[in-house]
Amino acid sequence: MASLSRGERDAFNRLRVSNPVHIGHIATQYNANRLRMEAIASGTGVAPEFQPLTRFVKLAVGAGVGESVYQSYNYFPYQPGFSLLVRLTGLFGPPVAGAIVETGFFDQYNGYFLRQNSTNGLQVVHRTSTSGAVVEDAVNQADWNVSNLDGSVPGEHKLDITKVHLIIIDMAYLGVGNVRIGFEIEGNIYYVHQFKAANEIDRPHVQSAALPIQMIVRGTPVASKEAFFKCSEVISEGGETLSDAQGELVSSPEGVVVAADNVRTHLISIRPKTLYNNLPNHIMFILRSLNLAVTGLNPVFWELVMGQVISGGTWVDVNTIHSGFEYNAGGTASGDPALVIYSGYVVASATQKGALETEISQYYPVTLNRAGQVRADGTLSIIVRGIGGPSATRGTLHWKEIR
Numbered sequence: 001m002a003s004l005s006r007g008e009r010d011a012f013n014r015l016r017v018s019n020p021v022h023i024g025h026i027a028t029q030y031n032a033n034r035l036r037m038e039a040i041a042s043g044t045g046v047a048p049e050f051q052p053l054t055r056f057v058k059l060a061v062g063a064g065v066g067e068s069v070y071q072s073y074n075y076f077p078y079q080p081g082f083s084l085l086v087r088l089t090g091l092f093g094p095p096v097a098g099a100i101v102e103t104g105f106f107d108q109y110n111g112y113f114l115r116q117n118s119t120n121g122l123q124v125v126h127r128t129s130t131s132g133a134v135v136e137d138a139v140n141q142a143d144w145n146v147s148n149l150d151g152s153v154p155g156e157h158k159l160d161i162t163k164v165h166l167i168i169i170d171m172a173y174l175g176v177g178n179v180r181i182g183f184e185i186e187g188n189i190y191y192v193h194q195f196k197a198a199n200e201i202d203r204p205h206v207q208s209a210a211l212p213i214q215m216i217v218r219g220t221p222v223a224s225k226e227a228f229f230k231c232s233e234v235i236s237e238g239g240e241t242l243s244d245a246q247g248e249l250v251s252s253p254e255g256v257v258v259a260a261d262n263v264r265t266h267l268i269s270i271r272p273k274t275l276y277n278n279l280p281n282h283i284m285f286i287l288r289s290l291n292l293a294v295t296g297l298n299p300v301f302w303e304l305v306m307g308q309v310i311s312g313g314t315w316v317d318v319n320t321i322h323s324g325f326e327y328n329a330g331g332t333a334s335g336d337p338a339l340v341i342y343s344g345y346v347v348a349s350a351t352q353k354g355a356l357e358t359e360i361s362q363y364y365p366v367t368l369n370r371a372g373q374v375r376a377d378g379t380l381s382i383i384v385r386g387i388g389g390p391s392a393t394r395g396t397l398h399w400k401e402i403r
Helices: none
Strands: 021-027 037-050 057-072 083-091 099-106 111-117 121-128 135-140 165-171 179-185 188-195 213-219 225-237 248-251 255-259 265-272 284-294 300-306 309-311 325-328 332-334 339-346 351-355 380-386 391-402
Touching (some): 099 225, 111 179, 121 188, 265 391, 284 339
Antiparallel strands (some): 057 213, 083 225, 099 213, 179 188, 284 351, 284 391, 300 339
16 A cells, blocks of 8 residues: 555545546636635735736735735535545745745635744644634644655655645545645655544534635734745546536526617526525535527527626525525616626527536636625626517526535
8 A cells, every 4th residue: 555645545545546527726827817716905915916927826915914815716515435636836935924824725714724834834724613613723844744844754855835835635525534735746745744533533624625725825924925826726536527516406587577679688697695504605506508588579689797786676595495596587787797608699589598518617606705795796697688679588597506
């Protein structure tokens, strides 16, 4: 059997083979990828910004109290029984007194990540809220239980966190599986610490293994501190693609409207509820299709859009028990949407059905923001307008919810 410090086996101790299933990724090739990533700051923090020469996204905090946060809107789902593997690249740089840098697979309540702490040095951290309060197990580099990468083990490297890094996190979740954290150096995986759960603790180690990618620079630095995010990927080592993965199939109620002549008219919108079963709502939305029918006398031009501001109307649960989303089939569209995803025409009195890109959620997350609030850019809408005159139009949306 391969040793624990090597990467030949996944988190379930299965031999790694080249059939991973892509769950999601974040890349910063041309910009800060603001459709997928939330970039916020407070205090002396500076909102994450794209660096055109290195293609990094820079996070920075000035002297004083501040925070700079870069987090994915999507919480990437875990498939039970398959190892979940996360890779992240970036640069921490030299430590600054009072500053903390964190990057990994985590949010404010749960997850696993690497921390640069000016007081304690490097730490691997397990954060959980299963007791009702946020609790952290932060393990200093000297206490890592697999290897501390100090250069003393033959064949292993000495870790230099001031250089660019490729961090590995994998987990055999099922609520109680082990979690490993390590680094990929020169094509080899060097695990440094394993958080154990089965036969060790009396509850799941995190509330959910569906978590976001995140990097944070925060604290009370005595001088400016910068760190840089580059790229990340989340894969399931086996299992199904998101289009085939198990989920709840849901259809919206019907939207009915008279598409005004050459005026953008709101037909129906979908967005996440802030809570599902009284819990924070991080359900992944996978759009499957839309269904449009024109019963008026004139053809209609339709648009499927993100980020359309809707005023008025009423937001109603799609299904209070079985869905984490709500819809608005009234209201008025104002201004332009952030993005038109698809558009087309329906001839008068004809019905059009079309299956859309099933993994559209990976590119346009229908989600809440980091604070758990609804956002315009996390809302999906159908907008219609008559051609040559007003025309009665009906429509529905169909999707899958992965929890």
